[in-house]
Amino acid sequence: MEPAIILGIISLSVSILIGLWNIKINIENHKMKKIEFQREQNKYYKEMFDIRPKFEIISSKNLRKYDANEDAELDCLVVPIKNYMEVEGHPEFTYEKKVLEKKDWMSLSFEIKNVGKSEISYFYIAWNSPKNTSLFEVNNESYVFFIENKLLNYRAMFEKSVKNNGILNLRINFHKDFIMYGSISAEATLWMVDEYNKVWRQPLFVHKKELYDSSLATHKEMKNFTDIDDAIRCFKNPYLW
Numbered sequence: 571m572e573p574a575i576i577l578g579i580i581s582l583s584v585s586i587l588i589g590l591w592n593i594k595i596n597i598e599n600h601k602m603k604k605i606e607f608q609r610e611q612n613k614y615y616k617e618m619f620d621i622r623p624k625f626e627i628i629s630s631k632n633l634r635k636y637d638a639n640e641d642a643e644l645d646c647l648v649v650p651i652k653n654y655m656e657v658e659g660h661p662e663f664t665y666e667k668k669v670l671e672k673k674d675w676m677s678l679s680f681e682i683k684n685v686g687k688s689e690i691s692y693f694y695i696a697w698n699s700p701k702n703t704s705l706f707e708v709n710n711e712s713y714v715f716f717i718e719n720k721l722l723n724y725r726a727m728f729e730k731s732v733k734n735n736g737i738l739n740l741r742i743n744f745h746k747d748f749i750m751y752g753s754i755s756a757e758a759t760l761w762m763v764d765e766y767n768k769v770w771r772q773p774l775f776v777h778k779k780e781l782y783d784s785s786l787a788t789h790k791e792m793k794n795f796t797d798i799d800d801a802i803r804c805f806k807n808p809y810l811w
Contacts, residue, residue, distance in 0.1 A: 623764045624686035624784040625772055628737070633749070636675035642741035646726035647675070647706045647713055648697055650748050654805050661802050662720040663704065669745045670714060676749060678776060680740045686784065690732040693762040694725040695740065695774070696796045701804075701811060703750060708743065725761075725796040742776065751776040761792045 653664045668674065684690055697705040706713035707726035716723050732738060742758070744750055751757045756773030762784065763769055769792050770784040794800050804810040 621687040622768075622770055622784050622786070623684055623688045623690045623732075623762050624770075625682045625760060625762075625781055626685045627680050627779060627781055628683050629681040630779045631677075631679040633676050633678055636672055636677045636743055638672065640677075640679070640741070641739060642679065642709075643730075643738040644695065644726060644728045645708045645741045645743070646695060647708045647743045648748075648750050649704045649706065649717065649745070650750060651702050651704055651722075656806070661722070661805060663722045664720055665704070665717050666745070666748070669748065670717060671745070674746045675743045676746050677744075678742045678751075680742075680774075680779070681737060682740055682781070683737045684732045684734055687734060688764040688766065689734060690736075690762045691765055691767075692727065692729050692731070693760055694727050694792070694796055695742075696725045696759050696761060697750075698755070698757055698759055698773075699750070700724060700801050722798045722801065724798060724801065731765075753777065756782065759795070761787070761796060763792075 647669070649665050649669050651663050652666055655662055655664075695705070697703045704716075704723050705726060706716055706723050713723075715721075728738070742751075755775075757776040758774040760772040760774055760781070761769065762772070769787045769789055771787045771792070772784045773782040774780075775782070
């Protein structure tokens, strides 16, 4: 074999080996970067978890007649959806008219405290039965407009911040003929946005008067859970539920 051919083969072989070695090094570097990134992510999420906001129930009151003189920073009404229909392309949700009669309301109250290490910028309470239930804030009269105009609503919002060790009263109201709690699962969820703009959720077991621990969520999950647009699509196309 000619020396030039031999040298060419040797050179090609060396080039291939160097190329394979470089590929191996690049793969190993990629793995190391991925491991380091995951380590940093885990460290970040642990730090966030350690300082997460978290509500704790410090006292509660059993179901009793609604008292308009009783203060509640967040006051809401749970109402069953009687019927859904489309009228000229617009969704309409009908409710029993008698749900507006406050004299027939029954209430559950919870005194909750932010025992976490982060301030809560604002939070929602949402009922966990979107197929058959609306939830309205009743600190103002907007709920009357919503119900009379056959509109859907899924959340009541507390727009003020809740500092560490901050305490507030949450009241959940029902019409006496439509008491909608007592399942084996969490009937409601508290969705919190903390001072770092992170979203956390806490399941509220109304029948047990218990709050499960807070867990990290996303803004998209909170929106999908509390926004009516996705729900209306599901009402129009029930197979999407």
